Amino acid sequence: MxxxxxxxxxxxxxxxxxxxxxxxxxxxxxxxxxxxxxxxxxxxxxxxxxxxxxxxxxxxxxxxxxxxxxLPAPRDKWHLDEVVISIAGQKHWLWRAVDQHGDRARYSGSESPQCQATKRLLRKLLKKQGSAPRVMITDKLASYGAAKREIMPGVEHRQHRGLNNRAENSPKPTRRRERFKSAGQAQRFLSVHDQVANLFRxxxxxxxxxxxxxxxxxxxxxxxxxxxxxxx
Known part of the structure; x- marks a missing residue:
């Protein structure tokens, strides 16, 4: 060597x-x-x-x-979803954003997915991606619609569980890695993991x-x- x-x-x-x-x-x-x-x-x-x-x-x-x-710029269709994970015995929410080709980004947070937390998620995504999508697809959680109307009013919003399988399937590799000690540790790992996974996808x-x-x-x-x- x-x-x-x-x-x-x-x-x-x-x-x-x-x-x-x-x-x-x-x-x-x-x-x-x-x-x-x-x-x-x-x-x-x-x-x-x-x-x-x-x-x-x-x-x-x-x-x-x-x-x-x-990597290429994100595509114009975002699939968003959230899941609860346990960190040090406390509930945390893991947010996922996946485009139609499978490139993904994820964010962890200690707040439940209410409107204010969802607004912060959308602002982070807009800052990271550089532009708003053409279409946003989510489940029927009400906070997505409320946050979207304020942050991205011109974006088409489709709410249907069956349409969001791409985002709902994206955490499967992470579920085998859920032994995080803090939300900060989870976010540091995920921010790198997702980019490496996108590169080799x-x-x-x-x-x-x-x-x-x-x-x-x-x-x-x-x-x-x-x-x-x-x-x-």
Whole structure:
């Protein structure tokens, strides 16, 4: 394995390839820190789970920001949904926004999905995405309609549970990772996880050849973002 010394990893004990591989495992797959430690150990790399955690804190958001700039702009149809998760024995709400091609963004919060909380969600999405959608699809929660009328009055709003399967299915990988200790930790993880997942997501309605090309491009982008390949 080549001992790459990218500027990101100055004064780090391990080569960049190890850090890149660990971050790829942790943020893309439903693995705990200790699982990543064991997978690295199977390859002869003695990296503690605490080191992996520190790498995630140091590099994760920077990687996510670079990936976001590389991905296409969000499409014009948003599917929004919310789900309750438990953090340290308390209820928190996880909000999901998914476009019609599957790219997603999520936000955690301690407030129940009343009108004021929903307004804050829509403002965050507008700021993050840069423009309003053409269509917003939600379930029949009343606060969506009230918030939409104030924040995005010109946007078409469709409320029907069956139309929102895309958003309702999006938290499945996260439900295997729900051992968050705080809402802040959840948000830090999700903000990186969703961008990595968007980068490596398989486009809909593609054949095997297109999927291989898409995956190869994703790995090339990952190498450029992290300064090292996601494997060795």
């Amino acid at each position: 080549e001992d790459t010394r990218h500027p990101h990893y100055a004064r780090h004990r391990f080569p960049a390839e190890v850090t890149s591989y660990a971050m790829w495992l942790y943020f893309l797959f439903p693995l705990s820190l200790r699982m990543v430690e064991e997978m690295l150990a199977a390859r002869g790399l003695l990296v503690s789970h605490e080191t992996v955690r520190q790498w995630a804190l140091k590099f994760g958001q920077s990687f996510a920001n670079q990936i976001r700039r590389r 398989r486009p809909a309605n593609t054949d095997a050849a297109d999927h291989r090309r898409s995956r190869a491009q994703a790995f090339q982008d990952w190498t450029e973002v992290t300064g090292a390949a996601a494997g060795f």
